[in-house]
Amino acid sequence: MKVYKIPEATVMRLSIYSRYLRQLMDEEKETISSGEIAIGVGVSSAQVRKDLAYFGEFGTRGVGYKVEELYGYLMKILGLDHRWNIIIIGAGKLGSAFALYQGFMDRGFTISAIMDVDEKIIGTELEGVKIEAMDVLEERVKARNITLGVITVPAFAAQEVTDQLVASGVKAILNFSPRVLKVPNEVILRNVDLSVNLEVLSFYLAFNR
Amino acid sequence: MKVYKIPEATVMRLSIYSRYLRQLMDEEKETISSGEIAIGVGVSSAQVRKDLAYFGEFGTRGVGYKVEELYGYLMKILGLDHRWNIIIIGAGKLGSAFALYQGFMDRGFTISAIMDVDEKIIGTELEGVKIEAMDVLEERVKARNITLGVITVPAFAAQEVTDQLVASGVKAILNFSPRVLKVPNEVILRNVDLSVNLEVLSFYLAFNR
DNA sequence: TAGATTGTTAATCGATTAACAATC
């Protein structure tokens, strides 16, 4: 499995293909062509084959792909063949929303710790996970084998929290705060700006007429 | 203001620039160069100027941009100079999380209606908005001047709900369900897959070693 | 005027699409 430089768009599509295949498995479909996948998820068949080609040959010429087999390969490629432990920093509106939304659970992610600075909520629980103070962050990350940090604190606190996360040994960070964060090269950072999605719609609404 | 074909990536960056300028306004900075914006949000200065060039000339050569003025232009370009009314369909985990997270409010979006099919929650409130049955959807969309629909129902119900939203006169749809939706050409559709973000991180974690 | 920075054109880079030989 040679990995040179995989476009991020390809990775995102692989995630979407895998979800579509999961659906097909439930419908007990056994074989599928790149063309059918393409229609199912709204891309071109060449795109599907190209995306897969980065990782190997998974199909049979003249036949297509075995649904269950390809699904297995995709889950492995995406690293979803084992569980990842997550720590959430910031249990305010956005943090609790993220914790409450369980959509990640069945894709291999477990919320293993939640931190906040607000004395009033420290000690309470969110989805069965106790909200704790920042001073036990490193201890929890190490003891619970947490590799993934989710930042849902206000912008002004984001960089400080990031530094603490990095120091604690977290390997990747999902940043929901509207701040550009500095992290060392070896730490994987992904910025998710929820508002941007609505604002893109707003833009097209405002200009398409 | 000529708008040929604006890359979506440009629109997303404009949204990010605007937020950065907002921050600079709070710090009472008056003038800024494309280079400074670039550093602030993590892109190249040519990128910043190119993005702006799609919409006009907003700066002064040798000087830069007036922070407040550019912010105003960007808000206008993004259609954030007036409010948009939103309807949320599906008040489950994801829908309530979306409603509870208020980050959109101060960017011009108002949650004006929330619908669900579950008798047990119809009639209860979420952030001061009453959860109602689907049969008053069209009535509410028209009476409350709602242009934007947010879909947070389970995958199996997504297409049906979409058809109803389109019929009610909604102009744009933000789809959180993992389904490819069919909508007429004039309706603007944007798919947001929350899980994809975690899965992209999972991919890089799994493969970078 | 000298220095700075914009707006814009041209060059580069990367991703998508089209086409087709390989092969089941």
Add this chain to the structure above:
DNA sequence: TAGATTGTTAATCGATTAACAATC
């Protein structure tokens, strides 16, 4: 063998970057 569909190469398209004339 004929038909279908993959895997891959080459062509196209679009977006980013570099460079610089315009100009404050």
